[in-house]
Amino acid sequence: MAIESIVNFYPCKDIEETTEFYVNIIGLTLFQDQGKARIFDSGYGYLGFCQYDHGILATQTCISFNLKDQKEVDDYYTHFKELKVEGLLPPKKHNQFDVYSFFMKDPNGYQIEFQKIEK
Incomplete structure (x- = not known):
């Protein structure tokens, strides 16, 4: 099995x-x-x-997409910004986790994250 x-x-x-x-x-x-x-x-x-x-x-759901590096996170952010995706927050390094990411919302209100896990 x-x-x-x-x-x-x-x-x-x-x-x-x-x-x-x-x-x-x-x-x-x-x-x-x-x-x-x-x-x-x-x-x-x-x-x-x-x-x-x-x-x-x-409720309290986050769908995370893992990317290969910080540049790719920035590239996705730029792409979605050009598409004028609503609720888009700029990429940043998290102070609680070793992650560089940005967030946005899907049409259902779910939080979507594009991230690079640093370790």
Whole structure:
């Protein structure tokens, strides 16, 4: 027996808007479309979203994408700034963790982080 892969699922308000964001803004590939549930491939793991009629979203959630170095963090920040992504915060070194990153929000209000873990 062996685990083949992992998918983290999150509820979303609008699967079409969420798909647009993760494919056209973030740059992930749509791996599987199940109608109101979609799975996106980062190349290193999967991220899934399900549209539920009750509208309840996960709370205190952060989706982090790991990058190869600080320059790549800065490059992604510049890219999203040019796209005028809302809620974009400039990159910085964290005072609590050995991480250099920036944050933004997805259409559901989830916190998205692009980071380089320094150690």
